[in-house]
Amino acid sequence: xxxxxxxxxxxxxxxxxxxxxxxxxxxxxxxxxxxxxxxxxxxxxxxxxxxxxxxxxxxxxxxxxxxxxxxxxxxxxxxxxxxxxxxxxxxxxxxxxxxxxxxxxxxxxxxxxxxxxxxxxxxxxxxxxxxxxxxxxxxxxxxxxxxxxxxxxxxxxxxxxxxxxxxxxxxxxxxxxxxxxxxxxxxxxxxxxxxxxxxxxxxxxxxxxxxxxxxxxxxxxxxxxxxxxxxxxxxxxxxxxxxxxxxxxxxxxxxxxxxxxxxxxxxxxxxxxxxxxxxxxxxxxxxxxxxxxxxxxxxxxxxxxxxxxxxxxxxxxxxxxxxxxxxxxxxxxxxxxxxxxxxxxxx
Numbered sequence: 001x002x003x004x005x006x007x008x009x010x011x012x013x014x015x016x017x018x019x020x021x022x023x024x025x026x027x028x029x030x031x032x033x034x035x036x037x038x039x040x041x042x043x044x045x046x047x048x049x050x051x052x053x054x055x056x057x058x059x060x061x062x063x064x065x066x067x068x069x070x071x072x073x074x075x076x077x078x079x080x081x082x083x084x085x086x087x088x089x090x091x092x093x094x095x096x097x098x099x100x101x102x103x104x105x106x107x108x109x110x111x112x113x114x115x116x117x118x119x120x121x122x123x124x125x126x127x128x129x130x131x132x133x134x135x136x137x138x139x140x141x142x143x144x145x146x147x148x149x150x151x152x153x154x155x156x157x158x159x160x161x162x163x164x165x166x167x168x169x170x171x172x173x174x175x176x177x178x179x180x181x182x183x184x185x186x187x188x189x190x191x192x193x194x195x196x197x198x199x200x201x202x203x204x205x206x207x208x209x210x211x212x213x214x215x216x217x218x219x220x221x222x223x224x225x226x227x228x229x230x231x232x233x234x235x236x237x238x239x240x241x242x243x244x245x246x247x248x249x250x251x252x253x254x255x256x257x258x259x260x261x262x263x264x265x266x267x268x269x270x271x272x273x274x275x276x277x278x279x280x281x282x283x284x285x286x287x288x289x290x291x292x293x294x295x296x297x298x299x300x301x302x303x304x305x306x307x308x309x310x311x312x313x314x315x316x317x318x319x320x321x322x323x324x325x326x327x328x329x330x331x332x333x334x335x336x337x338x339x340x341x342x343x344x345x346x347x
Contacts, residue, residue, distance in 0.1 A: 025267060026260075028160070028171075028261055030079070030081055030160075030229075030231045032055070032230055032231050033055075033230055033232065034053070034054040034055050034230075035050055035055065035069070035230065038071055038073075038230060038232045039057075039069045039070065039071055039072060039197075040070060040072050041067075041068075041070075042067075042070040042198065043065070043068050044059070044060070044065040044066055044067030044068065045067075046065075047061070047064075047066070047067035048069065055228055055229075055230070056226060057069065057226070057227050057230075058225065058226045059096075059200065059201045059224070059225045059226075060201070060222045060223065061202060061216075061221065061225075062222040062223075063218045063221070066200065066201050066203060067200070067201060068199060068200030068201070069199050069200075070196050070197070070198050071196045071198070071232055073196075073232075073236040073237065074102065074105075074195060075194060075195060075196075075197070075232065075237065076234065076235045076252075077164050077234055077235060077252070077253040078163055079160065079162050079163075079231065079234065079256065080160065080161045080232055080234070081158060081159070081160035081171075081229070081230075082098055082159060082160075082199065082228070082229060082230050083156035083157065083158045083227070083228045084096070084152070084158075084159055084225065084226070084227055085152065085157075085225070086117055086126060086152045086153050086225055087119070087153065087201075087223035087224055087225055089220050090122045090220045091119035091120055091220070091223060092119050092121050092205075092209040092214035092217065093119050093205035093208050093209050093214060093215045093216035093217075094119035094202075094203070094208070094216055094223045095117065095118060095119060095200075095203075095204040095208050096116075096199075096200070096201045097116050097117070097198065097199065097201075097202075098159055098161075098198070098199050099112060099116070099197070099198050100112065100163065100196065100198070101113075101195055101196065102193050102195045102196065104196075105193075105194075106136070106193060108136050109135050109193075110133065110135075110193075111133060111135065111191035111192065111193050112131070112132070112133040113131075113132055113133075113161050113163060113168055113170075113195070114131040115128060115129075115159050116128065116129040116130075116131065117152070118145075118208045118209065119209055119216075120209060121209065121214055126147070126152050126153070127146065127148070128145070128146055128159075129143055129144070130146075130177070131143050131144075132168055132191065134186070134191045134192065135187075135188035135189060135192070135193075137188070137189045140291070140295070141284060142295070143282065144178055144280060144283045144284065145280070145281050146177060146275070146276075146280050147279050147281055148172070148279070149275075156229070157172065158172070158229065159172055160174075160231075162256075162261060162262060163191065164253055164256055164262055165182065165192075165257065166182050166257055166262075167179055167182060167262070167264075168190075175275055176271065176272040176275075177275050177276065177279075178272070178276075179264060179272065180297050181297060183296055183297060185296030186297055194237040197232060201223060234252065235248060235249035235252040235253065276304070277303075280304075280314070282312050282314070283304070283308065283312050285299075285312070286305055286308040286310070287311055287312030288310045288312075289310050289311050290312070
């Protein structure tokens with residue numbers, strides 16, 4: 001069990017020990033916060049509902065708008081985490097995102113680290129996409145896509161982004177699913193500037209499901225994504241970086257880099273390899289049609305390469321590893337919204 005306490009971390013309010021899924025890895029001991037202690041509404045204010053204790057926030061997408069929130073501060077490296085429950089039933093075209101970005105500050109040189117949950121037609125497993133951008137390198141997307149080995153609509157699962165000067169790692173239920181290590185060859189493509197943390201739900205009908213073949217059907221709305229166990233651990237940057245701030249953040253980043261959560265042990269590497277073998281369905285590293293020249297950070301695994309086409313897509317469909325779920329339909333979505341609104345009214 002590890003404890004993250006880098007300098008200038010967010011307020012220490014509640015420690016939650018989260019069980020590592022699909023492996024015997026030690027759980028990550030993280031400090032969580034109430035919504036207003038680290039976040040603020042971003043858009044769709046009327047579609048943001050909070051629990052009575054302000055520790056769970058639900059974002060709604062309906063015919064009028066989506067919704068989202070943003071961290072109150074920017075962070076120079078850190079560990080950003082949330083437990084998320086995704087919308088249920090027919091969710092084609094719906095995208096739920098949990099990510100770090102500085103696109104509103106550095107429009108042409110922005111960095112970004114993404115979890116994007118791509119909606120699906122009924123009965124299909126949810127897919128999650130991770131992406132890494134650095135210094136505006138949007139023309140060189142570094143997407144990897146996975147099917148989730150559980151139903152993410154029935155209960156909360158934890159998704160975490162670790163960002164240090166040496167590496168970026170994505171975690172699902174404390175299991176690392178992807179690591180991108182900084183190298184001189186990557187140059188500015190490795191994220192390096194302070195970022196804010198976001199959560200959003202929005203209509204991505206034009207591309208999210210089967211390349212836009214299936215669009216959002218608002219008869220099944222509103223679509224509700226709930227977030228809890230919010231964690232923002234890192235060096236806060238609330239203004240232009242001064243020398244003292246840079247020094248303080250360097251010390252915090254080094255502490256984070258040396259912490260147990262950032263050290264990729266043999267056990268973590270094995271767990272990550274198992275997850276990727278069982279659940280990865282697309283990787284930019286094997287997409288030679290789109291990118292004939294290999295990316296410098298790609299560690300091509302021969303066993304993986306044989307399983308993927310030159311488009312980067314898995315040669316054979318993955319066997320579904322989740323129990324069939326019963327369709328709840330529109331009534332369940334509306335009942336959930338009514339329950340959330342009632343809880344908010346009781347505050």
